[in-house]
Amino acid sequence: MFTGASLAYGIPNVGTSLDAWFEMDYIVLWGFNPNVTRIPDAHYLWEAKWRGAKVVVIAPDYNPTAIHADLWIPIRPGTDSFLALSLVHVVLEENLYQEEFIREQTDLPFLVREDDGRLLRLADLRKGSRDDVFFCWDEASGKHAALPGSQGHFRKTLRLGTLRPALTGRWQVTGHDGRAIPVTTAFERVRAEAAKFAPERTQAHTGIHPEVVRRLAREYAAAHDPGLTIGFSLHKYAWGILACWGQALFCALTGHDVVDTEHQWSLGGIGPLSSPKPARFGSGFLGEWFAGKMWETFLRHYAGKAFAERSGIAPEELVRLAEHAREEKWFAHHGEPKVRLLFADNTFRRNKSSVHYRKAVLDATELLVNANVRMDSSAELADYVLPAASHYETWDIRGEVGYHRFANLAVPAPGLAPVGEAKTEWEICRLLAEHIAAAAKRRGIDRVADPEFTVTRGEAKEPVTRDLDTLADDFTLQGKLATDKDVVQWLLDNVPAFRPWKLTDAAERGFIVLGSEAGLTSPLYADRPYRSFEEQFYLKRPYPTLSGRQQFYVDHALYLRLGCACPTARAPLHPPKFPLAFYSPHTRWGIHSTWRTSKLMLRMQRGVPHVNLSRADAARRGIRDGDRVRVFNDVGAFYARAKILPALQPGTLMMDHAWEPHQFAGRAGMDTPVAGLLSPLELAGGWGHLRFGAEWDGNQLANESAVDVERA
């Protein structure tokens, strides 16, 4: 999840459809390799380049996207927050920022208490009042004034009216107890923080020459329609959240749109497909940390002073923080299931500390069932594999995340017979539900109370019941949706984004053109690229944040404690005891592990997993291209073939992700030495828009482990 974008905008996935590239005149791709990971849309970049756009790529390696760029800026892995803050630094220092834009669109004019660092709230001024109404210093009236648009303000607009919020200054306001509260602005705090990160100082971290940074900031600010797109790989570092938040701030200051993090379309209207009762929806990253006992690999790998010095928190404390986040219900966790049903999840491929995780989870699981189209590394561990019809044998709508305005319709060929006993996933679910319902009735457990959720009936609070006897009916609209085709028909009838497509037309073309309702925060217009926040920029609708504006000041107690109340920078956490920073970006040769073992794809590689070494690191260890090597650290080891890439930064080891563990000796996959790690900033919750759900959850941090490699 793009947590840095969640901090700033209230939602993780924002930006433009990728055809917007074609219109831009300055394009920055940061930790993002679209020539490999956005194959269908990458052409817009190179066509934009022929239109005169300048393209800049920032990445540790000279990746396949960099080869066509006007400038490639090599950066040390995990130091992106330093570069982001340096860009902010330059924009502030050289007065390249757009005052009107940030006054209106961001929380930078918000008043911050100088005594405790918290935002000034209505409750500070009037006892017992709201804590989600905030203030600026109004230059027009010479006093503090509440800003409209925040979660607690009755006016839902960003319009400032007659207000003239100050960006800089120090004042005093009178608290509800009559005492004076010294205040300043979030802008002042941001500027003071950014002042620490002059490009001349961050060069030691990033390896980037200050002239390059200054020029980038200036050119971006001066461009007519620039864009900054980041890849998900940044959020696989502990401080990706800070990097992204800093990038958002940089974009806001320059007044140029927002940092692009792969916006997503809205599929509003699918609600009735799920049960009306609250779901036991758990936090992914935290749940897997607990399920896989990942604190064990974490403590082993990150023990020592370096971690505490760099993160501001001791390793043991981070573990306690994870537990605290669970106890506070900042992130939902419903315990470890005894029975696991896996659908469309290659969980034993995906999770880090793989061997450790696999053992912990299998030890705790009594029954593992997997519906799958193939025997992948999770299916082979299951007690039962339910053979599922493949992608091309079912009716389905394959939505694009948000890259372009088309959704593919999967239509099985007429007369196609299922292979063996294979069934569509919908049918598998429906049959399971029917059988569970029958068995529940038989055993007299048709309704069970779920103590984790309550409903209020009259005065009394009662637990929600799980109605096993009506399970199938509840999830099939009372039996109306028996097949995958019924569901696709229902979606076309009920999801506004798919209107006005009819099933016959969609099936004939094989795709749907999304309608204007597909836009999540702004409409998707038929004749131009989608941009997330047009409604906010032009119609002045609030953002889904606590402040109602782009948020660059978060006064969560944890953020205050860690000194991260506004965007800042932190050094990577790779333990110094192993020399190579290991990172695993998305591959050209699969969509995660899907197609990873396709023979046609493997023939385009080397047939077996390979790990990429820089020339210098290979030479130092006497490793030649094609040698069998062992990659190891104190968490685990795996074997692979070495491939030597001159494009790779010395001191790093890179491996395309998602090789199946069963492609490795001993089933020890490439994530075996990746330690469990959580970013402390992603463990905050219960604050404003930082509430667990689809917009706020954390990440497994795949790119922050250190390893060594040797010939094997």
Add this chain to the structure above:
Amino acid sequence: MSKRQLAMVMDLNKCIGCQTCTMACKTQWTNRNGRDYMYWNNVETQPGRGYPRDWRRAGGGFDDAGALTRGRVPDLARDYGAPFDLDYERALNADAGHAPPAFAAPPPLAPTAPPAYGPNWDEDQGAGDYPNAYYFYLPRICNHCSNPACLAACPRKAIYKREEDGIVLVDQSRCRGYQHCIEACPYKKVYFNPQFNRSEKCIFCYPRVEQGRAPACAHQCVGRIRFVGFLDDEDGPVFKLVTKWQAALPLHAEFGTRPNVYYVPPLSPPRLDAEGRPTGERRIPDAVLVERFGPRVPEVLALLEAERERKRRGERSELMDTLIAYRHAEMFKLDAAYYGAAKPKAARRVIPIVAERARPDGAPETEA
């Protein structure tokens, strides 16, 4: 020399190395019947050994005096790479009937025989030293040369060049599998089919072309880098890029075969100095490109930069607009009607390259 010549232009500044073209070709033509190892279309990272391995040094073509030279026939395992299957049986069914192989790990899922080489073996490797590493993608099909070395080398006159469009084909009914064509082709784009004992090669998707459709590799190219049309068609993109703007260059023209695939050479980001500052110098040394695309490379790169600068200033540039290709259909200028007129159906020689019924004696059955 044919009356007219079809050609393809590939803009290497847009190629993303995705191999969609390779897969389009493979699944259409070469995934069966002795062709599995062949990649009529391949995309290789350059500088690199390419596919087949070291083809640039494998000989063939014509010498300065115009005499045909013989090269070598690449080796299946060492130079092409033997196409492997995966050993599912060993890896996944090792202890069928017993408990799932949780921790007592059976052998990994791997190729039945370890591959020694493959069509994309040196993907993304290139040359240079970090941070000044460099590479580019080079997609290659048969060049359908105007002076084909394969044709000249064939003692059976099995190889012919079509009058109407210059496509070079192997007549399967005449070929006896001597492989002189493979030796002679300096691009190593003719392949030997051991199952039928015949030579086979890229057919420029002539069954598609005759219906006015671009070859599969070009039509499916997601990078939108490939332009197809007749060299003499002044309204077509190929004429504009090759003749009018002279921005597309042949690959290894010195081989003497007069190839009909042209490349817009790649620009590249600047080298960085020791401090990490960009220099004014492109990171792919001109010499590397000149060696492949000839002496006009620097001139073409300068032209690209200049025309791009015009677009940046908001001026018109036919060259840039052509390379952008606002509409996909504009990238291809073919004409089904032309084929209908040029070649009455009855008189056509049908090339039985897709006829897969083997005669009892092992030779492929042919249709005349």
